[in-house]
Amino acid sequence: MKDQGRSTRKRTGGRLKHASNKKRHQLGREPAETTVGETRVQYIDSRGNEKKVRALSTNVAQVADGDAVSEAEIENVVDNPSNVNYARRNIITKGAIIETSAGRARVSSRPGQTGQVNAVLID
Known part of the structure; x- marks a missing residue:
């Protein structure tokens, strides 16, 4: 689990002293790590x-080319700047370059938060 608490460093770069231990309510959730494959979604209760x-997992992307938006099949992940191993594992995150039936596209949505892949053609 990822700790969502305060940073361990000051603005100046010095270390902060801990005022308290980590609490359970400060933890985040595990990342979704959306893969290329048959569409599977999970619903999570959120605040409010x-x-x-x-x-x-998903194999469909909404690809925008200028003003036109079309649905395209995702073939694989070409590059993922968030993690070098994500491209090898076909994990889709925001900013990932994906190969679709319409051409190469950059993912502009967050599939782990919204449940869909929106992308913009880059070719």
């Missing part, structure tokens, strides 16, 4: 009686 749709 809302729900988050977490895409566990």
Whole structure:
């Protein structure tokens, strides 16, 4: 689990002394790590009686080319700047370059938060 607490360093770069131990309510959730495959989603309760749709895997992307938006099949992940191993494992995150049936596209949505992949053609 990821700790969502305060930073361990000051603005000047010095270390902060801990005022208290880590608490359970400060923990985040495990990342969704959306993969390329048959569409699977998970619904998560969120703050304010809302729900988050977490895409566990998907093979469809909404690809924008100027003003036109079309649905395209995701073939694989070409590059992922957030983690060098994500491209090898076909994990889709925001900013990832994906190969689609419409061409190469950059992911502009957060599939682990919204449950869908929106992308913009870059070719």
